Amino acid sequence: MPEVISEAAVVGPALEAIAIAGQDPRVQDQLAARSAARWLQTEDVRELRVTSVHAPQLPDDEVRELYERVAEAEALVVGSRRRLADYAEGTAPWDDKLLVVNSPGTVLLEAQHATDPVRKESGEREGADHGTGGLGLVLAEDLGGRIIVPRGRQLGNANVDPEHPVKTELLRPAGQGQAFDRFFAVHGCYPGKVTSLWDITEVHGVIGLGRNATEADFERAERVARAAKSGLGLRVLIGNVTPHLNFQKDPNWDGVSFRDSTDELKTNKAGAVAAPRLASTMPASTVTFVRERLGIEASQVELSRSLRLMPRDTYRRRDPSAEAYGVYLGYQLCRLAIETR
Numbered sequence: 001m002p003e004v005i006s007e008a009a010v011v012g013p014a015l016e017a018i019a020i021a022g023q024d025p026r027v028q029d030q031l032a033a034r035s036a037a038r039w040l041q042t043e044d045v046r047e048l049r050v051t052s053v054h055a056p057q058l059p060d061d062e063v064r065e066l067y068e069r070v071a072e073a074e075a076l077v078v079g080s081r082r083r084l085a086d087y088a089e090g091t092a093p094w095d096d097k098l099l100v101v102n103s104p105g106t107v108l109l110e111a112q113h114a115t116d117p118v119r120k121e122s123g124e125r126e127g128a129d130h131g132t133g134g135l136g137l138v139l140a141e142d143l144g145g146r147i148i149v150p151r152g153r154q155l156g157n158a159n160v161d162p163e164h165p166v167k168t169e170l171l172r173p174a175g176q177g178q179a180f181d182r183f184f185a186v187h188g189c190y191p192g193k194v195t196s197l198w199d200i201t202e203v204h205g206v207i208g209l210g211r212n213a214t215e216a217d218f219e220r221a222e223r224v225a226r227a228a229k230s231g232l233g234l235r236v237l238i239g240n241v242t243p244h245l246n247f248q249k250d251p252n253w254d255g256v257s258f259r260d261s262t263d264e265l266k267t268n269k270a271g272a273v274a275a276p277r278l279a280s281t282m283p284a285s286t287v288t289f290v291r292e293r294l295g296i297e298a299s300q301v302e303l304s305r306s307l308r309l310m311p312r313d314t315y316r317r318r319d320p321s322a323e324a325y326g327v328y329l330g331y332q333l334c335r336l337a338i339e340t341r
Contacts, residue, residue, distance in 0.1 A: 001218050004241045010195055010275040014245055014265060017197045035263050037200045042191045042306045043258045044322035045329055048233045051200055055233030058325055066138070066331055067324035070309050074134030077114050077149055084311040087128040090115040090152020096165045097151045101137065105144015107338055108180040108296070110286060111136035112158035112166050113187060114149045120160055129188030131309030131327065136186045139334055145180065159285045167289055183290040184338050185300035188308050189278060192261055193244045195237070203244055204234040205333050206302040208280030210287030213240060217297065224340045228333055236333070239302070243275035258305075258318045278302045301337050303330045 021028040041047040048055035071082075077099060078086045091099075092115070114133025116125045133149045140147035148169045150158075158166035174180050193203040205228065207221045218238065225236040237244065246266040253260040268274040280287040280300050290298040305315065307330030310323065 001215055002222065002238065002241050005243060007243050007275040010243050010245060011273050014197050015273060018265075031197055032263070034198055034200055038192060038194070038202050039259055041200075042202050042304070043318050045306055045326045046322065048201070052233040054230050056231070058328060063324050063328040067309075067327050069138050070131065070134040070327050070331070072134070073137035074131060074309055076137065077133035077151055082312045084314045087130065087311070088116045088125055088152065090150070092150075092152035095153045095155050097153065098165055098169060099133075099137075099149040099151045100146065100169055101140055102146050102175060103140065103144050104178065105140075106179060106181045107140070107143050107145030108170065108183045108290070108294075109136050109140050109145060109186065109338075110148040110158070110166055110170065110183075111186045112148075112150060112164075112286065115152040115154060117150070117154045117157040120157060125154060129186075129303075129308070130305075130311055131330075132186040132188050132303070134309055135303075135327070135331060135334065138331065139184075139186070139338065143335070143338060146174070159280070159282055162284050166286065170286065170290060171293060180294065181296055182338065183287070183294070183296055183298040184334070185280075185286055186334060187278075187300055187302045189302040189304060190246060190261070191305040192247055192259075193304070195242065195244055197245070201235050202304060202306065203237055204228075204304050204307060204329075205236040206239045206244070206278040207236060207337065208239045208278055208285075208287060208300045208302065210280045210285050210291060210298060210300075211283075212288070212291065217299070220297070220340055221299065224337045227336055227340065231336070232329055232332055234307075234329060234333055236301075239277045239279035240281070243277045245273075245275055256314055256316045258315045260315075299337065301334055303333065307333065 078090045111132040113129040116128045136147050158164040209217050221238045228234040228236040247261040248264040250262050265273045287298045307326045
C-alpha cells in the first residue's frame with residue numbers, strides 16, 4: 001500500500017503560504033497567478049497542453065461523436081431540456097425509479113448521483129453529479145455489462161442508505177452465462193481541487209477504493225493514475241491515501257459562470273481548513289458494499305466538473321467545444337480505470 005499522506009501535510013503548507021502572502025504582495029500575486037492558470041485549464045482542458053507534455057492532441061470528430069452520445073444518453077435520464085431543475089424529478093415516473101441496462105459483458109456499473117440524491121448534510125434532494133448518468137450509459141454500451149442509473153425522484157442516497165434500491169439491483173444475479181468480475185461507480189466532484197496552493201493544474205479525478213482495499217487494488221489504482229498522466233495529461237489522485245484542498249463557494253456567483261468558487265480555502269464545521277479524502281470509505285458506500293457482498297474488485301472515480309456534461313442553463317460561460325473535449329477526456333479516464341487490470 002502506498003504511503004498515506006496526512007491532512008496536516010496538506011493543510012500546513014497551505015496555511016503557511018497564505019500567511020506569507022499576507023506579508024508579501026509578491027507572494028500574493030504569485031498565488032493569484034497560479035489560481036488563474038488552474039481555472040483557465042479547468043474551464044477549457046485544451047489549455048492543459050500549455051503546461052503538460054502529456055496532454056494529447058484530441059481527434060475532433062471522435063470528440064464530437066462521443067459528446068453527442070453522452071448528451072443523448074443523459075436525455076434518457078433527465079429529459080432533453082437538461083436544465084438544472086430537471087435533475088430532481090428527472091424522467092422518473094415514480095419515486096426511486098431506476099434505469100437498468102444489461103448487455104453482454106462482465107462490468108457492473110452505477111451512477112447513483114446521476115440525478116439529485118438526498119444529501120446527508122442538508123437532508124434535501126440536491127447536488128446531482130451532472131453528466132454521470134449519460135457517461136455511465138455510454139461506458140456500459142461500449143464495455144458491456146450492467147449499468148444502474150437512478151432516473152430521479154430519489155428518496156435517499158445509495159452511498160449512505162443500507163437498503164437503497166441501487167444496492168438491491170447491484171445484488172441481482174447476472175444473466176445466464178454472464179458473471180461480473182469488476183464494479184465501477186461514476187461520480188462527480190467540485191472542480192479546482194488541489195493538494196498545494198502552488199499547483200498549476202487542478203485534480204481532474206479522484207479514485208476511491210472504499211474500505212478494506214487490497215494491495216492489488218492500490219497497485220491497480222496507481223497504474224491508472226500513471227497512465228492517466230502519461231496518456232491523457234490528467235492529474236488523478238487515490239483518495240484513500242491523498243487528501244486535497246477545496247475552495248469556498250462564491251456568495252456572488254451569477255449562476256451561469258463555470259467558476260463558482262473563490263480563492264479562499266474551505267473550512268470544516270469547526271472553522272478550520274480541511275483536507276478531505278474522496279475515498280468512498282463510508283460504511284454503506286457501494287464500493288465497500290460490492291467488495292464485501294460480491295467479492296469482486298471495486299472502485300469509483302470522482303470526475304471534476306471540467307470533465308463532465310453540464311446542464312444547459314448553468315455553468316454556461318464557457319467555450320462550447322471545451323465541454324466536448326472535457327467529456328471526451330472524462331470518458332477516457334473512466335474507461336482506463338475500468339479496463340486497467
